[in-house]
Amino acid sequence: MPAALADVLSSIERLWPAAGAEAWDSVGLVTGDPRATVQRVLLTVDAVGETVDEALEWGADLIIAHHPLLLRGVTTVAEDRYKGSILARLIRADCALVAAHTNADVVERGTSAVLAQRIGLVDARPIVPSAGPGAAEGHGLGRVGRLAQPTTLGSLARQLAEVLPPTATGVRVAGGFDDPVETVAVCGGAGDSLLGDPAVRAADAYITADLRHHPASESREQSRLGGGPALLDVSHWASEWLWLDAAAAQLADAHPDLELRVSELRTDPWDFQVVQ
Template sequence: MPTLRDLQAVIESLWPVAGTESWDSVGLVSGSPDAVVEHVHLAVDAVPDTAREAVALGADLLLTHHPLLLRGVTTIAEDTYKGAVLATLVRGGCALVAAHTNADVVATGTSAVLADRIGLRDQRPLDPGDAPDTGIGRVGVLPEAVPLGVLARRIVDVLPPTASGVRVSGDYDRPVRTVALCAGAGDSLLGNALVRDADVYVTSDLRHHPASEFREQALLTDGPALIDTSHWATEWLWLDVAAEQLRQAAGVRVTVSDLRTDPWDFAVLPSAAAPTPTTEQGA
C-alpha cells in the first residue's frame, strides 16, 4: 500500500507546489511521511467537524483545499479550533495535507470546474500561469446569451445550497454571454482587463467598497454585472474532480465530505409588507 510520502508525490503531480501563490501555505501539515495511506477524505475546510468525520470514516489522510495554518499561531491548545482539529487527527491516525492556490491554477482547478459546470466554452485563465491553460480564474462564453437572472439561477442550481445563495448587481433581463469568474475570493481581479470586457463577473466574498466602485463604473460605461457567491460552495464543486484524479493516480479509496462548512447558517430577509426605509428613519 502507498505511504503518505507516495501520496505527497501524487499530489505534487496533480497540483504542483510551483503554482502556489507566495502568501500561501500548502502541503503536509501533520502526519508521518512513512505512514500507510489506504483512504483519503476530501473537504474544503479543516474544521473540527471535517476532522471528526475523516477519523470516523477511518481515513488515513484528510486533504483540504484551505490550509489550516495559513497564518502563524502561538498555540495548538485544544480549546482553540485549530488545536482541536490537529488533536483529533493525530489521535485518529489521520494526516492533514492542504492543496490551495496550487489547486486553483491547474487546468482542472477550482475555477475551471465552476466554469465547466455552468457551461462555459472557449475557456482561458484571467491571469495566466507559466504553463498552457493554467492560471487564476477563467473567462469563457455561454453557448448562447441568456438573461442575467437566468444565469444567476443556473449558478444557484449548480452550487450546493447555502444560507446566502447568490447576490446579483445588474438588471435581471440584461443579456449575458461572456462570463468571467474566479472560484473563491476574487475581488483582487475586479480590475483585470478580461473581467472588465466580460458581460458578468462571478466570484465570492465581494466587499462593499470594491463592489460599489465596480458597479458605479459599470453603470457609466456599460460594464459587467456582478454575481457574488458562497466561497465554500464554489470550491466544493472541485472536490469530486480532485477525488477522481486521486483514485486514478494513487489507487486508494477516496471519499468527499458533504458537510457544509460555509460560515453562515441562515439569512433573514425583509417581508413583502416591510416599510421602505427613508432618510428620516436613518437608513
C-alpha cells in the same frame, strides 16, 4: 492495498504543484508521517471540527483540505484552541492533513476551471495566466469564456443556484434581471481583487465570492460610465466545493486502490438569512 503517504504526496505535487501557489499561501503536508500508509482519503474544503469528526469516524488516514489550517501565524497549539484541538486529534488518530489551496486554483482542472465547466463556458482561459519559470500553459487565476448559448443575467443566476450546493446566502446579483449575458468571468473563492482586470471588465458577468461593499460598488459605478460586468456573489465554500469531485477523480486515476470520499458537510459559516 494501502499506498505510502509519500507516494500520495508525490501525486498531489504532480496534480497541484506547490510552485503554483501564491507567495502568501501555505500548502502541502500539515501533519503526518510520509512513511505511513494510506487507505482512506477524505476531501473537504475546510478542516474543521465536523469534517475531522467525519474523517476519523470513517477511519480516514488522510484529509485533503482546500483551505490551509495554518495559513496565518500560530503561536500555540493548545487543545483549548480550535487549531490546536484539530491538530492533536489528527495526530492521535494517525490521520495526515494536506492543504491544496491556490496551487489547486490555477491548474487546468482547478477550482475556477471546474466552476466554468459546470456553468457551460467554452473556450475558457485564465483571467491572469501563470507567469514565471516553469509556468504551464493554461494555468492561472480564474477563468473567462463564453456561454454556448447566450442567456440573461436572471437565467444565469438561476442556473448557478442549481449547480452550486445550497447555502444560506444563495446567489446575490448586481445587474438587470433581463440583461443579456454571453461572456462570463469566474473566480472560485474570494475574487474582488480581479474586478479591475481587463478580462473581467470586458465580460458581461463576473461570478465570484466574498465581494465586499466598496469594491463591488465601485465596479458597478464604473460600469455605468464605461461598461463592465454584472456581479454574481456566491458562497466562498460553495464556489470551491465543486472542485472536490474533480480532485477525487484525479487521485483515483493515480491510486486506484485508495478509498476516496468527498465530504458533503456544509462548512459555509452562515446558517440562515432573514430577508427584509
